[in-house]
Amino acid sequence: MLNIGDIIKLNGNSNLYALIYEENSNSFGAYNIFEASASPFSEKHHVEIQIPELDNTLSVDIRSKLYLNSGDGTLFSTISPENMEKILRLDILAKVEGYYEKFHADKNKNFDPEATPVSYGGRVYDEKEMRSLVDSSLDFWLTAGRYNKQFEKEYAEFLGVRYALLTNSGSSANLLAFSALTSPKLKDRQIKPGDEVITVAAGFPTTVTPIVQNGAVPVFIDVELGTYNIIVDRIEEAITPKTKAIMVAHTMGNPFELDKVMEIAAKYNLWVVEDNCDALGSKFNGKLTGTHGHIGTSSFYPPHHMTMGEGGAVYTNNALLKSIIESFRDWGRDCWCPSGCDNTCNKRFGWELGSLPYGYDHKYTYSHIGYNLRVTEMQAAIGVEQLKKVPTFTQARKENFRRLYEGLKDLGEHFILPRATENSDPSWFGFMLTVQDGAKFTKNEIVEYLEANRIQTRMLFAGNLTRQPAFVGVNYRISGDLKNTDKIMHDTFLVGVYPGLTHEKIDYVISKIRSFVLSKI
Numbered sequence: 001m002l003n004i005g006d007i008i009k010l011n012g013n014s015n016l017y018a019l020i021y022e023e024n025s026n027s028f029g030a031y032n033i034f035e036a037s038a039s040p041f042s043e044k045h046h047v048e049i050q051i052p053e054l055d056n057t058l059s060v061d062i063r064s065k066l067y068l069n070s071g072d073g074t075l076f077s078t079i080s081p082e083n084m085e086k087i088l089r090l091d092i093l094a095k096v097e098g099y100y101e102k103f104h105a106d107k108n109k110n111f112d113p114e115a116t117p118v119s120y121g122g123r124v125y126d127e128k129e130m131r132s133l134v135d136s137s138l139d140f141w142l143t144a145g146r147y148n149k150q151f152e153k154e155y156a157e158f159l160g161v162r163y164a165l166l167t168n169s170g171s172s173a174n175l176l177a178f179s180a181l182t183s184p185k186l187k188d189r190q191i192k193p194g195d196e197v198i199t200v201a202a203g204f205p206t207t208v209t210p211i212v213q214n215g216a217v218p219v220f221i222d223v224e225l226g227t228y229n230i231i232v233d234r235i236e237e238a239i240t241p242k243t244k245a246i247m248v249a250h251t252m253g254n255p256f257e258l259d260k261v262m263e264i265a266a267k268y269n270l271w272v273v274e275d276n277c278d279a280l281g282s283k284f285n286g287k288l289t290g291t292h293g294h295i296g297t298s299s300f301y302p303p304h305h306m307t308m309g310e311g312g313a314v315y316t317n318n319a320l321l322k323s324i325i326e327s328f329r330d331w332g333r334d335c336w337c338p339s340g341c342d343n344t345c346n347k348r349f350g351w352e353l354g355s356l357p358y359g360y361d362h363k364y365t366y367s368h369i370g371y372n373l374r375v376t377e378m379q380a381a382i383g384v385e386q387l388k389k390v391p392t393f394t395q396a397r398k399e400n401f402r403r404l405y406e407g408l409k410d411l412g413e414h415f416i417l418p419r420a421t422e423n424s425d426p427s428w429f430g431f432m433l434t435v436q437d438g439a440k441f442t443k444n445e446i447v448e449y450l451e452a453n454r455i456q457t458r459m460l461f462a463g464n465l466t467r468q469p470a471f472v473g474v475n476y477r478i479s480g481d482l483k484n485t486d487k488i489m490h491d492t493f494l495v496g497v498y499p500g501l502t503h504e505k506i507d508y509v510i511s512k513i514r515s516f517v518l519s520k521i
């Protein structure tokens with residue numbers, strides 16, 4: 001009787017072996033085994049094994065399969081369950097790769113202008129993300145584990161920061177970033193209810209809502225048309241003794257003027273949180289955005305610069321902020337042991353904190369009113385592969401933006417065209433167009449026309465946050481006016497530049513925008 005994991009010596013040749021991987025009454029599925037030196041080794045398809053009966057290393061090739069009957073050979077040895085697990089895992093992953101090739105690879109390949117939708121953003125992936133996802137599911141660790149650790153390390157390296165922490169969304173990343181600044185551990189720099197935070201109203205709600213959720217007061221400043229970023233010259237006049245932080249996003253991937261913002265922050269001792277959710281890969285003065293301020297945040301929701309489905313990250317160079325962010329993320333606890341680990345501080349039962357008795361388990365000691373905003377292994381596993389693609393994604397975004405710009409740049413009479421901030425190199429999220437005052441058409445007319453032609457459009461998120469129903473009754477302050485923010489709410493829309501857009505699709509978008517404008521003049 002043969003079992004899975006048995007090595008049999010095949011009849012008729014003294015040097016041929018096979019490894020049983022599947023039993024079916026009297027027939028068996030088996031992998032061919034080679035001498036390792038005879039087969040070109042590939043991590044994707046081979047596992048090297050050592051068995052006590054032989055001196056040489058053998059290699060099991062999961063692509064080379066046989067079907068045997070029990071009389072085709074004799075039992076020779078058995079491999080370890082660990083090696084068998086590795087081999088069966090590679091076989092499953094190879095099947096996943098085949099599945100990708102058959103059912104996913106050709107999606108979006110052919111463009112039919114009469115039928116194919118042109119989305120503004122979406123997932124761009126290949127078999128590697130699918131393999132990684134299934135690999136993590138086979139571990140069945142589920143919560144943060146080895147992929148989480150790998151991603152956090154590699155993401156910090158990519159950004160050039162000391163610490164990066166994964167969380168389950170960009171909104172959670174913003175919530176963690178801001179909540180961290182309310183920690184009593186920050187002493188006189190702690191943000192308290194009623195303190196003010198400089199921000200903008202033209203953007204995504206969850207850049208601002210953490211300020212409100214923590215009882216602080218958002219102070220809105222207008223943005224510039226064209227760059228769509230905070231008007232830095234208006235920041236100082238908005239500052240009062242209550243001002244504690246500046247929290248703004250790099251709009252649509254276009255960096256705000258980080259040099260000036262950091263200078264003002266240093267002058268008034270303010271925290272700077274960069275919402276980098278739409279700007280991964282953008283640079284200001286040659287340095288990645290998200291890494292200039294005290295804390296940066298990312299989103300990995302599908303239209304963003306890389307994806308995990310749902311996911312986000314918070315990053316900083318400050319060790320104290322890192323430990324506070326981690327605490328808020330992980331239930332508010334004081335202990336920093338990763339899932340499944342105990343006593344990494346070597347004094348789990350040796351602390352005395354709050355009015356808890358000496359020696360109360362550190363694992364169950366809480367220093368913040370926290371959350372659980374952790375990510376699963378499956379998300380992190382996808383992220384590990386997506387991160388490798390960020391440099392090519394960035395190139396594609398820039399190239400698509402450039403192509404759109406070239407195709408539309410003579411339409412300045414009708415639209416305010418997007419403009420990169422000085423000293424910046426944006427990895428664009430979208431291509432923004434603002435219909436000029438006095439144009440012969442409205443934003444709604446062109447948006448409806450493009451959508452009817454299957455070209456997806458988006459607004460600059462909330463337009464003017466202060467006009468959203470959610471902000472009725474919220475304690476905020478407007479410094480100066482929000483004239484441009486209102487103009488954006490009325491007249492701005494965007495089309496996509498994401499890496500899934502081919503030149504053909506971009507040219508189609510250009511031609512449709514041009515033909516619409518021509519039909520109106």
Ligand SMILES: Cc1ncc(COP(=O)(O)O)c(C=O)c1O
Binds near residue numbers: 171207278300312
């Ligand atoms: C600037 C900005 N910040 C934060 C977020 C929130 O990210 P998430 O959707 O991952 O919660 C978004 C979302 O798209 C965003 O555009």
